[in-house]
Amino acid sequence: MNQEMDVSTRKVILTMLKTKGSLTVSDMAKQLGITEMAVRRHLNTLERDGLIEATLVRQAMGRPTNLYSLTGLADELFPKKYHHLTLDLLGELVSEAGEEQVERLFERRKERLISRYGEQMEGKPLADRVKTLAEIQNANGYMVDWNAAEDGSYVINEHNCPISQVANAYNHACQCELMMFKSLLKADVERTECLVKGGIKCSYVIHNEKN
Structure with missing residues (x-):
C-alpha cells in the first residue's frame, strides 16, 4: 500500500x-x-x-x-497525439493533390530510410543484417525480436507499431516498410502477419539472400 x-x-x-x-x-x-x-x-x-x-x-x-x-x-510520459495532426495533414494533401501524392511521400520516406541505414548493412552476412535491422526497428519503438529457423530462414517480429494509426488509414505505409526490409536485407522477405490487419504482431520471414 x-x-x-x-x-x-x-x-x-x-x-x-x-x-x-x-x-x-x-x-x-x-x-x-x-x-x-x-x-x-x-x-x-x-x-x-x-x-x-x-x-x-x-x-x-x-x-x-x-x-x-x-x-x-x-x-515522454505524457500523452502525445501526433498521429491526429499527421492524419489531418495527410487528409488535406489527399484533398488537394490526390492519394497518389501521399503514396509518393511514403515512397520518399522509404528511400530516405534505406539511404540512412544502408551503410550499416554493407559487407555483413544475412544473419548480421537481420540482427542490425532488428536493432534499428527496436530503437524506433517497434519492440522487435528475431530468430533463426531450422530451414535457414529468419523471422523478425514487431510487437508494436508506432505508426499504426497512419498505417490503418494509408496501407501504402505497410507496403513501403516491406520494400524497405527487402532492400536493406537484400533478401526475399514475406510478411506473414500484420498488426494493421488484425494480427497480434507484424511478422516477417526472410527466406534467402537474393543473387
Whole structure:
C-alpha cells in the first residue's frame, strides 16, 4: 500500500512540474500537504530515474535553492497525439493533390530510410543484417525480436507499431516498410502477419539472400 502511495505521489509531482513549471521543494511540500523531507525522498527517486533535474538559483535573500523541472525523458510520459495532426495533414494533401501524392511521400520516406541505414548493412552476412535491422526497428519503438529457423530462414517480429494509426488509414505505409526490409536485407522477405490487419504482431520471414 505504501509503495502504491509513493508511486502515486511521484506521479502527482511530475504532473505539477508539467503544469506549473519549475518548483522548489517548499512549493511542492505546500501543495502536496506533506513534509519537505518526504518531498525530497520522492525527488531523489525521480532524479535517479532521470525524470527531473535540479538547477541551483540564487535568491535576493538567504541561501541559493534548487528549482526542479522535468527532463526530456519525463516529457515522454505524457500523452502525445501526433498521429491526429499527421492524419489531418495527410487528409488535406489527399484533398488537394490526390492519394497518389501521399503514396509518393511514403515512397520518399522509404528511400530516405534505406539511404540512412544502408551503410550499416554493407559487407555483413544475412544473419548480421537481420540482427542490425532488428536493432534499428527496436530503437524506433517497434519492440522487435528475431530468430533463426531450422530451414535457414529468419523471422523478425514487431510487437508494436508506432505508426499504426497512419498505417490503418494509408496501407501504402505497410507496403513501403516491406520494400524497405527487402532492400536493406537484400533478401526475399514475406510478411506473414500484420498488426494493421488484425494480427497480434507484424511478422516477417526472410527466406534467402537474393543473387
